[in-house]
Amino acid sequence: MTQLAKQLEEPRANAANQAEPALLQAQKLSMLYAPGKGFEDVNLSLYPGEVLAIVGESGSGKTTLLKTLSGRLAPQTGSISFQSDSNTAELYKISEAERRSLVRQHFGIVHQHPLDGLRPRVSAGGNIGERLMENGWRNYAEIRQQALTWLKAVEIDQSRIDDMPLTFSGGMQQRLQIARNLVTHPRLVFMDEPTGGLDVSVQARLLDLIRNLVTELQLAVVIVTHDLAVARLLAHRIMVMKQGQVVESGLTDRVLDDPSHPYTQLLVSSVLQQ
Numbered sequence: 001m002t003q004l005a006k007q008l009e010e011p012r013a014n015a016a017n018q019a020e021p022a023l024l025q026a027q028k029l030s031m032l033y034a035p036g037k038g039f040e041d042v043n044l045s046l047y048p049g050e051v052l053a054i055v056g057e058s059g060s061g062k063t064t065l066l067k068t069l070s071g072r073l074a075p076q077t078g079s080i081s082f083q084s085d086s087n088t089a090e091l092y093k094i095s096e097a098e099r100r101s102l103v104r105q106h107f108g109i110v111h112q113h114p115l116d117g118l119r120p121r122v123s124a125g126g127n128i129g130e131r132l133m134e135n136g137w138r139n140y141a142e143i144r145q146q147a148l149t150w151l152k153a154v155e156i157d158q159s160r161i162d163d164m165p166l167t168f169s170g171g172m173q174q175r176l177q178i179a180r181n182l183v184t185h186p187r188l189v190f191m192d193e194p195t196g197g198l199d200v201s202v203q204a205r206l207l208d209l210i211r212n213l214v215t216e217l218q219l220a221v222v223i224v225t226h227d228l229a230v231a232r233l234l235a236h237r238i239m240v241m242k243q244g245q246v247v248e249s250g251l252t253d254r255v256l257d258d259p260s261h262p263y264t265q266l267l268v269s270s271v272l273q274q
């Protein structure tokens with residue numbers, strides 16, 4: 001049995017806390033570059049500790065939706081509200097400076113290509129520490145200590161703290177990007193194909209790490225993936241997109257074991273045939 005197959009046999013750990021108010025709520029959200037290119041009429045609620053996977057074929061609008069949900073691309077219509085502490089902020093009604101500050105404080109964004117989310121000319125420790133400084137940390141010794149702690153948490157040898165990310169393997173770069181994002185304890189993390197482009201064994205290790213961190217830190221996550229095995233492993237709920245439309249959504253096991261939309265049935269059966 002492969003490592004990934006073994007992981008798939010283990011239950012997803014943390015349960016979403018739907019007794020609390022939704023962390024993120026999107027209503028009637030649309031952003032189309034051209035007809036069928038982007039996404040249309042998306043509604044979703046994400047609760048603390050919940051992992052939502054957005055799946056669908058290439059070009060179905062997953063990344064565009066993730067960018068909008070994470071405060072980086074204004075929608076043409078609709079609204080997104082984010083609940084932070086006791087405040088609710090409408091993501092695209094506040095000023096750009098307020099939105100940037102909210103994103104910096106409360107969101108993590110993990111890009112598919114790690115170098116898109118890292119500063120290549122800054123050391124590994126600097127990449128982690130920079131996020132703390134952006135959030136007001138000033139004590140160098142404490143920042144370095146946090147960097148060491150997080151290198152260990154993402155299974156990077158602490159002796160690499162002063163090395164540049166370009167000297168790391170792809171898997172290590174991705175783990176460093178995750179550390180840079182989680183060091184500030186965001187409530188919500190957006191991930192775009194975080195295991196894409198990595199070898200299968202590196203993928204399995206990274207998925208295991210992500211799953212453990214999500215559970216330990218009770219993170220809410222929106223993850224874009226075209227890989228149903230990744231969605232099965234990590235997500236409580238799945239949203240299936242086709243040509244910019246959400247064609248089906250629901251609990252992961254229900255959607256994957258008993259898909260109701262023909263497109264989801266096709267996706268699931270094509271994986272089974274591989």
Ligand SMILES: Nc1ncnc2c1ncn2[C@@H]1O[C@H](COP(=O)(O)OP(=O)(O)OP(=O)(O)O)[C@@H](O)[C@H]1O
Pocket residue numbers: 033036037038056057058059060061062063064065226
């Ligand atoms: N900046 C842009 N300007 C114009 N069209 C765009 C832009 N970004 C994306 N698109 C188009 O919008 C559609 C949706 O793209 P998007 O990247 O959201 O899809 P995706 O589901 O994430 O695909 P993939 O899995 O290949 O990354 C595609 O047809 C894409 O070519």
